Amino acid sequence: MLLSFDPDDVRAAERPLLAAGVPLMDRAAFALAVHAGHVLRAVRGRVGGAHVVLLVGAGNNGGDALHAGARLARRGARVTALLAAPQVHAGGLAALTAAHGRTLRVGADGPDGDAPAGDGRAADASGGGRGGAVADLLASADVVLDGLLGIGARGGGVRGAGGELVDALARVRAAGGGPVVVAVDVPSGIGVADGTAAGAVVRADLTVTFGAAKPGLLLPPAAEAAGAVETVDIGLTLPARPAVARLETGDAADLWPVPGGSAQKYSRGVLGVVAGSGAYPGAAVLSVSGALGAGVGMVRYVGGAGPQVLAAHPEVVVGEGRVQAWVLGSGVAPDDETQRDRVRAALAHAVDHGEPAVADAGALDLLPERVPAHVVLTPHAGELATLLRARGDDVARADVEAAPLAHARRAHDLTGATVLLKGAVTVVVGPHGAVYAQGDAPAWLATAGAGDVLGGVLGAVLAGRSADAVADPTLPAALAALAALVHGRAAHAANPGGPVAASAVAAAVPGVVRALVGA
Numbered sequence: 052m053l054l055s056f057d058p059d060d061v062r063a064a065e066r067p068l069l070a071a072g073v074p075l076m077d078r079a080a081f082a083l084a085v086h087a088g089h090v091l092r093a094v095r096g097r098v099g100g101a102h103v104v105l106l107v108g109a110g111n112n113g114g115d116a117l118h119a120g121a122r123l124a125r126r127g128a129r130v131t132a133l134l135a136a137p138q139v140h141a142g143g144l145a146a147l148t149a150a151h152g153r154t155l156r157v158g159a160d161g162p163d164g165d166a167p168a169g170d171g172r173a174a175d176a177s178g179g180g181r182g183g184a185v186a187d188l189l190a191s192a193d194v195v196l197d198g199l200l201g202i203g204a205r206g207g208g209v210r211g212a213g214g215e216l217v218d219a220l221a222r223v224r225a226a227g228g229g230p231v232v233v234a235v236d237v238p239s240g241i242g243v244a245d246g247t248a249a250g251a252v253v254r255a256d257l258t259v260t261f262g263a264a265k266p267g268l269l270l271p272p273a274a275e276a277a278g279a280v281e282t283v284d285i286g287l288t289l290p291a292r293p294a295v296a297r298l299e300t301g302d303a304a305d306l307w308p309v310p311g312g313s314a315q316k317y318s319r320g321v322l323g324v325v326a327g328s329g330a331y332p333g334a335a336v337l338s339v340s341g342a343l344g345a346g347v348g349m350v351r352y353v354g355g356a357g358p359q360v361l362a363a364h365p366e367v368v369v370g371e372g373r374v375q376a377w378v379l380g381s382g383v384a385p386d387d388e389t390q391r392d393r394v395r396a397a398l399a400h401a402v403d404h405g406e407p408a409v410a411d412a413g414a415l416d417l418l419p420e421r422v423p424a425h426v427v428l429t430p431h432a433g434e435l436a437t438l439l440r441a442r443g444d445d446v447a448r449a450d451v452e453a454a455p456l457a458h459a460r461r462a463h464d465l466t467g468a469t470v471l472l473k474g475a476v477t478v479v480v481g482p483h484g485a486v487y488a489q490g491d492a493p494a495w496l497a498t499a500g501a502g503d504v505l506g507g508v509l510g511a512v513l514a515g516r517s518a519d520a521v522a523d524p525t526l527p528a529a530l531a532a533l534a535a536l537v538h539g540r541a542a543h544a545a546n547p548g549g550p551v552a553a554s555a556v557a558a559a560v561p562g563v564v565r566a567l568v569g570a
């Protein structure tokens with residue numbers, strides 16, 4: 052499991068080590084220089100003679116970049132530091148200067164008359180004139196180390212001279228080619244704790260993060276700016292509970308309901324599916340496909356799409372009966388009152404009798420005021436905005452997309468449900484601070500019906516672990532993250548690197564599960 056921690060927890064973990072004189076910045080800068088060296092060898096064959104540009108802000112994040120730059124300069128790299136603040140980390144600056152690195156003060160914060168650092172040159176990053184010199188420098192770099200802002204960032208993008216550097220770097224990259232960008236600790240400008248990415252934000256190819264990952268490296272939309280993430284152990288002891296977790300391959304076997312030798316279909320879990328309608332019978336078929344692919348003991352289908360479901364899956368039992376979990380609402384049209392009544396009844400049963408339930412699409416507006424955490428909502432951003440508006444919040448889809456964690460958390464707080472918010476990175480929020488962010492899927496998965504398959508996979512897992520999911524209110528969040536992981540990997544497996552239809556994703560689920568839980 053990949054665990055991330057809020058800046059406050061990281062600072063608290065650093066404090067005793069710093070007080071004891073442990074050289075944390077040296078450790079961080081050493082690891083950063085090693086990773087930058089790997090990148091330089093990959094793009095130029097060697098560190099000696101390579102051109103490295105440092106973007107340096109006012110804090111310790113800039114100090115990391117300067118110290119790493121000094122190490123690279125000692126190995127023969129040509130290193131230029133662009134100083135975006137009047138005062139930068141003194142020890143780092145001294146180290147770079149001693150290693151014969153060049154420094155250049157940029158932007159309005161460093162007027163021409165200001166006592167400049169290093170070789171005494173000043174430049175304006177905003178474009179034209181000396182701004183052109185900054186652009187040329189960035190364009191000619193092999194690697195840029197982004198040390199503008201780390202965990203001291205207050206969010207909303209990088210402001211001031213650093214923001215101009217971020218924009219200049221973006222222009223260089225948009226023109227094609229450009230340097231490999233390595234973010235120091237986090238891409239500068241992201242919301243480190245909440246994953247927002249408004250304003251001037253560095254787009255990195257690689258982020259070298261210290262002590263532990265930070266939530267913004269896992270959460271959308273900021274996760275996209277981080278590129279690959281390398282975590283460096285600098286000796287911090289962090290709390291037991293992370294801010295945001297991501298399930299990885301090794302976690303699936305512990306969570307998946309693998310049948311024991313004495314299993315029979317009822318003990319493995321029966322899933323009730325109330326999905327599909329005259330307008331959308333395919334949603335019922337896809338939902339059932341996901342559940343069967345995930346290996347549920349049995350599916351009972353309830354609704355008008357019985358003939359289509361049976362034609363695709365003769366193993367399904369059509370009609371009501373006892374179940375251990377539900378999938379509700381996929382493809383249930385707003386004007387199909389008969390099917391909506393069935394969804395209402397199933398939701399009430401799930402709440403009253405302790406049966407886990409997935410509430411998707413057409414079930415979201417039928418949710419009671421409060422539900423237990425074993426009810427899992429699976430909205431996309433538009434549906435989450437609608438749900439929040441129905442409960443009095445003034446929220447548009449774009450607001451949810453800009454801050455998915457905050458809005459998923461709000462929906463959890465308002466309803467009590469576990470909330471799985473679909474997207475390029477799927478965010479899950481449950482009770483007691485359980486938060487997951489899964490980025491397992493290729494963009495090809497953004498295709499009609501894919502969400503119905505996800506609901507079926509999740510329903511199967513909840514049916515298989517029904518009693519556990521009711522007894523431990525944080526488990527539905529872990530199982531929802533697990534379903535997202537399997538679903539995303541199934542999209543890869545169905546056609547690596549290429550397009551997938553939702554039915555092909557469902558067909559790939561059994562193989563993915565075998566690979567994850569097989570002996």
Ligand SMILES: NC(=O)C1=CN([C@@H]2O[C@H](COP(=O)(O)OP(=O)(O)OC[C@H]3O[C@@H](n4cnc5c(N)ncnc54)[C@H](OP(=O)(O)O)[C@@H]3O)[C@@H](O)[C@H]2O)[C@@H](O)CC1
Nearest residue numbers: 075076079109110111112200201202203204205209210236
């Ligand atoms: N502690 C240690 O020994 C270790 C720390 N380590 C490293 O230190 C990093 C944390 O360093 P840090 O605390 O100095 O904060 P950092 O992110 O560099 O910047 C703060 C400055 O930025 C400014 N600022 C804020 N928001 C802004 C914005 N939007 N736009 C523009 N400016 C903004 C802010 O201004 P202020 O808010 O005070 O006005 C302040 O001047 C950490 O990520 C890791 O890399 C490692 O070496 C391991 C050991």
Ligand SMILES: Nc1ncnc2c1ncn2[C@@H]1O[C@H](COP(=O)(O)OP(=O)(O)O)[C@@H](O)[C@H]1O
Nearest residue numbers: 473474475492493494496497499500501502503
């Ligand atoms: N850019 C993307 N990259 C990867 N996966 C995505 C992306 N956009 C959406 N998805 C995933 O695709 C699925 C789409 O589901 P949904 O929006 O409910 O579609 P439908 O209602 O047609 O089934 C979700 O699992 C979502 O997480």
Ligand SMILES: [K+]
Nearest residue numbers: 197200235239
């Ligand atoms: K940074």
